[in-house]
Amino acid sequence: MAANQLPQGISAEAFAAACDEMRGVVGNEWLIRDNVQHLNSYRDTYSPGDIDATAPSAAVAPKDVTEVQKILAVARKYKIPLWTVSTGRNYGYGGAAPRKAGCVVLDLKRMNRIIEVNEKHAYAVVEPGVSYHELYQHLKQRDIKLWPDPAAPAWGGVLGNTADRGVGYTPYGEHFTVQCGMQVVLADGTVVETGMGSTANASTRNLYKYGHGAWVDGIFTQSNFGVITQMGVWLLPEPPGYRPYMVTFPEEDDIHQITELVRPLKISMLIPNAATTVGLIWEAAVKVSKAQYYTGSGVMPDSARRKMAADLDIGNWNFYGALYGPDPIMDNNWEVIKESFSQVPGAKFYFAEDRKGDAAFDYRAKLMRGIPNMTEFGLLNWLGPGSHVDFSPMSPVTGDGALQQFHFMRDTCHKFGVDYIGEFLIGWRDMHHVLMLVFKRDDEAHKRVIKELFEVLVDEATSKGYGEYRTHLDYMDKISGTYNWNNRALARVNEAIKDALDPDGILSPGKSGIWPRKDRDA
Amino acid sequence: MLRPVKSKWMSIIAAFAFTLGGCGGDEPPPAAPEPPMAPKVTTTMAPAAVEAVSPAAATGAAIDPVAQEQGRGIYVHYCADCHDAGEGHPGTMRLAARLDAGNAVLTTRADLAPEYVKLIVRNGLGMMPAFRPSEVTDAELDVLAGYVVNANDTASNTAK
Incomplete structure (x- = not known):
């Protein structure tokens, strides 16, 4: 069972103190540790492998960006590894469970607002907890003639699936291609708007992907360099036939x-x-x-x-x-x-x-x-x-x-x-x-x-x-190990970014084979 | 009226009972707070929010139509795509194989107890995965279980 699991290298006393501080941020209900049934709902029971090897020590479910920032501060203070999930329904790939046992799941399901639907320009801006079902119902109830592009299971998350570079089946089926605009919280708590969202009035935040200079949205997908808290996705206008x-x-x-x-x-x-x-x-x-x-x-x-x-x-x-x-x-x-x-x-x-x-x-x-x-x-x-x-x-x-x-x-x-x-x-x-x-x-x-x-x-x-x-x-680890051309040049780029943006290694260690320095050295 | 727990489920419930925690969960998710870090918001909503939760259905009182309607909303949101009647619903397909066609549709079953429904939602069963408290709170789960158990007794037993 997952009871009394601890993050690797963290004492029971330090973890208890960290959990208390996180409770202070999100409220008692949303720091899930002592209720074994609740905590077990985060385990990857779909895995063919040893699910104890991916059992979380706790889960914490913030309601907004401010709470995310405060949780990250606690994680930095105590060096607690977090594992970010959005709707947590990525079954076949791990569900809501972390790569490494003992991580605290940063569960963003409660951040479930559809921030904007723009009918004129055909896009939506969503938080991580919004499922395809929810976006579809939102559009349908308002008779908005825009189509989402769902992954096969309706419970999948719009933001999470895009961040994991999932696919759908409409003409907008290549999800990351139709992503535009992203808000990311970095490990140090800084909130970043990518691309045009970083300009003063941001009128093209969700219309033009690239802004000026280096375009960074891609490094936050299938990675652990930040916590994506908003994403713009283009929606397909309903065709006449x-x-x-x-x-x-x-x-x-x-x-x-x-x-x-x-x-x-x-x-x-x-x-x-x-x-x-x-x-x-x-x-x-x-x-x-x-x-x-x-x-x-x-x-x-x-x-x-x-x-x-x-x-x-x-x-x-x-x-x-x-x-x-x-x-x-x-x-x-x-x-x-x-x-x-x-x-x-x-x-x-x-x-x-x-x-x-x-x-x-x-x-x-x-x-x-x-x-x-x-x-x-x-x-x-x-x-x-x-x-x-x-x-x-x-x-x-x-x-x-x-x-x-x-x-x-x-x-x-x-x-x-x-x-x-x-x-x-x-x-x-x-x-x-x-x-x-x-x-x-x-x-x-x-x-x-x-x-x-x-x-x-x-x-x-x-x-x-x-x-x-x-x-x-x-x-x-095995799959990322096959992307090894030129003495792991690509992996070394990822590790350099990881070390620069998340020196404490608190964000989703091991995601896509990207480990923080302390885990690489261990 | 709430039915008594059928004896065939008693051993299953007993087997799961150790996993039933005492943690609270009495509040539905707060509705759509303004985000301090998102100045570009134009409209907001909370698609999954349940406005209020009545305990009537979960405490064995007479069926509360308001709670039933709330439960139906949660059912439609989280359960109907798998458990409605007809082809293309994986949960119904599985239950038809495991039980029989007459017991395959959750909302028309007469042999479910609320505690059993709650255990399965939190633990999963067979091909069905567990649902986390961030998806369905304990309070929402009470109402959902009440709806599923009583749906066949009410006029609002169609989930469309």
């Missing part, structure tokens, strides 16, 4: 031709949104479970896969995209898209009217038009009451790249008796290849298999020249 579509492809190796066909359509923006090429099981698992088609051990056999595909009228790959705009534009774009994909033997085309009552199509159609939902979470039903950890290497938008990644990831999974559950999220010039490793949450042996498999996948990807874009707490 919207038509989601799906194209199914029968064979596994079709991924080569699909990807070659997608590249020019994406680069030219004929497909404007963050489209997806979804593998068979990913597509099926929001509706059916493995046991309905196969009750044996190990990987689902091909015969069962084909039966499932036929029953659900889906392919080994299922491409999702959407048309946006006035009818003539959508009609014209569809001609080009359909002609392209028709080159793949067996390609079948579907619009919403063809997939009525199909939960998989429905949730994709919602996501591509900015309606948050939780349907994709149903994948965790695949094996029973499940959990997941994601392996996500970047791929070029090439048939060779996609096929090579698919083959080695599928074959490696199969060696471990694990089904390939994957999709390619297609950006402008890249693909996030997300492999969802679903496991039984109550099966320790299965968790060990998943952990071993994950290590092998990272090593194989590295040997083939692929790097991951984001990872779970347990693999941050």
Whole structure:
């Protein structure tokens, strides 16, 4: 259990004193330590690993920037490591738990104000605690014709997902690309506005990203150099028309031709949104479970896969995209898209009217038009009451790249008796290849298999020249270690910034493999 | 009326009971304070704020329609996307597999006790993760549990 956990190197007396001071800042209710049930709600119970290794000692939930500053002052005084989360729902990557046991979770969920929605310029400014669900409801209740771009689960945070460089599915699906304006509290308590927000009247704070001189917003993402307390995000004006579509492809190796066909359509923006090429099981698992088609051990056999595909009228790959705009534009774009994909033997085309009552199509159609939902979470039903950890290497938008990644990831999974559950999220010039490793949450042996498999996948990807874009707490050191060109030059830049901005090492030690000096020396 | 705790849950509740802390949590989150460090604010709101919390539903009194409506709001905010009826709701899908289709929709179940609902929200169960007090306070959780348990007895049992 997490009771009586202490930050590393901090005495019980000093920690008690620090907690008392933090209670004085946030009030008794919002320093969570003695209530074991409350404290356990911060643990990463989704992890395949040892959750004691990421158990927090306490959590503190400030309501505003002033309280954040005061908490940082206490942390500096006592050298208490904090771990910042926004909505804390980053499951598969660690949830609300810290990288290192004993950190105090700096829980920003209570900072949940939507500071501004600007209809004229189509943006919102949010605090860290605002979820996609909350932003969507805010816009809907006011009949504001702007779309957010949700991550697949509605409970994800707008700011946190962007700061972790997550993706969505509308034309604004590359979240950090549509970020503009940031307020950050540094470890020493200084509040910084980035870019145009630092000018006297800041009239373009959320319209022009870069300001003058060095542009620093990027260094506060997937990092531990500050606490982001506000962020501007551009919102997509509702287009005059919207038509989601799906194209199914029968064979596994079709991924080569699909990807070659997608590249020019994406680069030219004929497909404007963050489209997806979804593998068979990913597509099926929001509706059916493995046991309905196969009750044996190990990987689902091909015969069962084909039966499932036929029953659900889906392919080994299922491409999702959407048309946006006035009818003539959508009609014209569809001609080009359909002609392209028709080159793949067996390609079948579907619009919403063809997939009525199909939960998989429905949730994709919602996501591509900015309606948050939780349907994709149903994948965790695949094996029973499940959990997941994601392996996500970047791929070029090439048939060779996609096929090579698919083959080695599928074959490696199969060696471990694990089904390939994957999709390619297609950006402008890249693909996030997300492999969802679903496991039984109550099966320790299965968790060990998943952990071993994950290590092998990272090593194989590295040997083939692929790097991951984001990872779970347990693999941050390993993944950051693969970004090691020129004697860790990039890592050394990060460490220099860390030491300069946070010399006491109080902010999220170990995030993305960035450790404060005292931890590097230890 | 609040139903008695069904015997099949007693052992589960007993097993979790050691995790029930005595810490308070009687206040809903304060509504939208002005930020001292954000001079560029133009509008404010607190999307998750619950205005007031009545204990009636949690103390076994007659169903309080005001508390039910507050509970319904919390349910819609945090629970409905997974637990509403119909396809595409992962919690309903899981419960249909674990129990049966007739017991898969939380708001129509007749076998839930408030303490059990509260334990599951705070601890998680199966594929469902725990919810933190910064998301749902103890006071809000009382009202939520009351709503879920009594939803089937009230006119306001649709979560749309």
